[in-house]
Amino acid sequence: MIIENSEVILSVRDLTAEVDGNQILKGLNLEVKAGEIHAIMGPNGSGKSTFSKVLAGHPSYDVTGGEILFQGENLLELEPEDRARSGVFLAFQYPLEIPGVSNLDFLRVAYNSRRKHQGLEELDAFDFDELVRERLEVVKMNPSFLGRSVNEGFSGGEKKRNEILQMAMLEPKLAILDETDSGLDIDALKIVANGVNQLAKPDNATILITHYQRLLNYIEPDFVHVMEGGRIVTTGTKELAHELESRGYDWVLEAEAAEVAGR
């Protein structure tokens, strides 16, 4: 929801970044305020996933220019773990399997590292167990998943639901969902979308990175951005997503080119 004068959670200015010497982000600008849901769409190779990894601090991506302010602070100075502890959450397109580490233990370590950062007392195993069982409801997960190794032997849909469960536990200020919808059947998509909707609050913000308009039938974005060539070239409302679905990306890119030429 768009709220008048709400807090700016994320402010990205003229961001440029490269990986292995190839420049991927070429002057990206974005402002996200509390309460808002932003969708970032765009063709393959436009830099959507790179943007999400740069936000979370992946070491393979070098920021070469511009700035990212998170709640007014320079995000680029923080290690990935400190970004997570301060409230940045990235739901992965391909979540990792960790044999031998139970989902419950993993969630508790992650949760307590965020609590500690917030100056709160760590939850003991008993209290944590109670909390996590309550949050399981958000993504309709069976408690038996807690005893299993993280993502090991999970189906694609279960892995994505597990990402949203982690998000439900960590209660981030800024959640970035990197193609969380890709590869999901419609039932799993509904569960994931429903989970994201439940977690979106007036004091936090969500960025959905997606290839498909389908997700936006279930999560209503306040803004839709189109990325191309490492920049956001167009911003609109959810109607823009419908138009992209029926007409493809080419017309946006052509319109952009025409506008640049006409200046």
Next chain:
Amino acid sequence: MSIQVSSSNNEVMQRSPLNRDGYLLRLLEQTGSPETDLELLRSLRSQSKLLIQEQAFPTTRDEEWRFTDLSSLLQVNFEARTSQSSVSSEQIAPFTLPEAAESRLVFVNGVYQPHLSLVKGLPKDLYVGSLSELLAGKQEEAIALQSRLSHYLGKQPGAAELFTALNTANLTDAAIIWAPKNLVVETPIHLLFLSTAAASPAFSQPRCLVVAEPNSAVTLVEEYVGLDEGVYFTNSVTEVWVESNAQVNHSRIQRESKAAFHIGKTAVSQARDSRYTCTAISLGGKVSRHNPEIFQTGEQTETYLNGLTIALQDQLSDTHSAIVYSKPYGSSRQLHKCIVGDKAHGVFNGKVFVPQAAQLTDAGQLNRNLLLSPKARVDTKPQLEIVADNVKCTHGATVGQLDADEVFYLQSRGIDAASARSLLVYAFAFEVVEQVAIASLQDTLTHFLKTQIP
């Protein structure tokens, strides 16, 4: 980082004509096994001495020892100790297993310790004890027992191999586990071999004999522990006989001192329909080698070999395995993992022999290696020799480092980079650790993995 992968089979048998300054003979004399009246031991010893005299101390020119240089062993003069040690029950407490609180045999520097051993938690029909105790009974019984033992002790294929023969040439005592027909033993049996530091480096040659008669089932833990960081040499031989339809679950834990030398043989013969599982964990030793050798002698036998090697600092840890098929419908699953850090060196050589008679064999081998530092090194060599034409045999070897994306995933959940790496190393090892049949040992290994790897 250096990787060598090949599947050739060039057994280069180059041996120096000299006995490397008579080191072996000196070692034999030093061990000076006590006189024995037992014909069984006398004949085994004398045969083995002859075998040793025909051989030379191995060098890296021997294909079997190409990556494992024993020259540092030659620098040390070892001495066998035969006296009782003064190790107390308090000292061994950290190494005992709650699951085997009343089913353990303890040896210190190769010598059986009756006051530290306890077997009252085991069924009466099962024999668990030392060879010396077993043969100390009435003379007639001892003679009868010798005759039964003589079919098994020292009778595994590969007995002529140098270090096996060296062990047999000094054969004085042994840990014996003997399960009679149809006996299923639930309680695990713990064989604990401790070594202590001494003014002069000790040489000990532990020996185990496990006989699981038809339809019996036994779980055992064979463990080598350095009580302190001394220089010593352990040369162990374990013989396991799994008779028809019997099951043996064997965990072998090697955590010798970081200054020690360890060479160990596990020779196993499996009769038809039997099942043998070995989970071998190698953590200690400056230079260590484990040779599991499995001989499937009957149809439809199953073998599971799991291995985990952790080599850090300047450790060299070598596993040379062999699975030898001879009859149809046999199967084997082998998983060996190495975690190598610092300037350490891991070696894996996995032989699988499938002769013409062993049709419908199903053999799988996978070796995965994790290198934690640029100077760590691993040499891996799958070696499959398949003659039979209707078989399923697979093998694979991978060498890799920790994946930056995996570390990042954990960091993105608020876990710092160092803890993330430690968690991933643990996750890599877990597949083998979870195969250890004893929960308390799994906990010990987990603790080691989480605290001892930089």
